[in-house]
Amino acid sequence: MKRVTPSRSEFAQLLGRTAQAFGVPPSVGQIYGLLYLSDRPLSLDEIADALDLSKASASVGARQLEALHAVRVSSKSDDRRDYWEASLEPQEVLQKMMSSVLAPRLANAHNRLEGLVDLMRAERESGVLSGEEFTVCQQRLQLLIAKTQQFKTWLPVVERFVR
Amino acid sequence: MKRVTPSRSEFAQLLGRTAQAFGVPPSVGQIYGLLYLSDRPLSLDEIADALDLSKASASVGARQLEALHAVRVSSKSDDRRDYWEASLEPQEVLQKMMSSVLAPRLANAHNRLEGLVDLMRAERESGVLSGEEFTVCQQRLQLLIAKTQQFKTWLPVVERFVR
DNA sequence: ACTTGCGTTCAGTTTTTTCTGAATCAACCC
DNA sequence: GGGTTGATTCAGAAAAAACTGAACGCAAGT
Incomplete structure (x- = not known):
């Protein structure tokens, strides 16, 4: 150096x-x-x-x-x-990173989760998954999906606060 | 599997x-x-x-x-x-992670930055750093320090919002 | 057209991280 | 006490990531 x-x-x-x-x-x-x-x-x-x-x-x-x-x-x-x-103003860098890498990643995760919900339904129907297990999984996945959604809507707000 | x-x-x-x-x-x-x-x-x-x-x-x-x-x-x-x-409620996990890993890390970073400010002052006095460079560095470091401080105060608020 | 000086690409090496099997430790039962 | 069954530790293997040198491409100057 x-x-x-x-x-x-x-x-x-x-x-x-x-x-x-x-x-x-x-x-x-x-x-x-x-x-x-x-x-x-x-x-x-x-x-x-x-x-x-x-x-x-x-x-x-x-x-x-x-x-x-x-x-x-x-x-x-x-x-x-x-x-x-x-680029000075580190906050701005953070903000840009959030919107340009975190957000797309979130969207992607969301899609995959939706796909999993469907897959699980199929597994339930073919009997791989018991009714008991199915409800638990479904419930928790839905919770997770709801949270990612929520997080997505809050992201811009958080960005603004952090700035 | x-x-x-x-x-x-x-x-x-x-x-x-x-x-x-x-x-x-x-x-x-x-x-x-x-x-x-x-x-x-x-x-x-x-x-x-x-x-x-x-x-x-x-x-x-x-x-x-x-x-x-x-x-x-x-x-x-x-x-x-x-x-x-x-532990269900992924948000809670996030929140705990923020306060238990992000916050300490921030504090640590803050200390190191303060140390750097001092070190730079010494360098200025020994002539390693020109007056010009010194002011620029000092300015930007202070900006960064201010921002980490700010971020620290906002962290609890953000946690609450994310939840 | 050739050379020079720059940024980029890429195959291969180095370094770091993650994971594993074997040894160790600890509680429990007989 | 000795044996069994679980968790943990740790040295080393395996895998992944980061980095490098050399080759390449490209533009500008001669």
Whole structure:
């Protein structure tokens, strides 16, 4: 890790571990951390150099962050390099992540649950599932479905509060 | 995966993948899923058998879930086995997880950030950091700290809304 | 048309995480 | 005390994920 002060490097490491805790690769968190404390946009080579990463990792990591709306890429004229900078306001990043990854995931989960309800009905009819078991399962699945629905409607509100 | 109907097994798998997406081992999610759709508490052997896991995994997974307040363990008299059941009301599980894992993590992050602020001040004084850089970093770190604080105060409210 | 300098892709390696089997521990019964 | 049956621990295997170097593609400059 070159050309970066200890405090910034430590911040990057902290964000790396935090990202990891949420299932995001450490390198991705590190990149965001580096950019967040940078007073100017950085090129891929600078990122890779500062964080001791291969340029390949820097590239995919930065693109992932872009997909999460956590960073922006821009380019100077007369310089073919891409320059990356963090979008400030972390809350906004969170909000974007909620709507762009949590929400679709929720929708998907919802569909699968609905499918399961049907499947279970079929199992009941073919006798694989006793009436007793069937009612319990059905009940709990419906509860879960209701909750995901509810959560979906509250999501925008929560986003607003968190901001 | 024996002694479990397709729909229930699929549900367990779904929860396994979901857990994984949040950085929790799949087996842990699977166990919760199995218990959630069970009409009675299950023993470790039943869990391991149903999910094709070793008893060791079943044991540690169940204990992890217990730590997250997602399951309860009980024992019948005249039977030395432990019996596990999911705590229903998934929202409550979420809420407990927020207060018992998210909140401490937040507090910890907060402390580390404060430490970084000090470290940066030292770097400024020793000239490692230019005045320009220093102000930018300081500013952004403070913003972040403020936001984590804010988030901490809103957490209980969000919990209540989600419920 | 050739070279240079950039970002990206991808196959293979390294690292990390998860899972397992065997050993251990603990309660209970005889 | 010895045997049985359950849970837990732990070292190592297996699997998954992250990362890398080398090759590639592409645009701009010569």
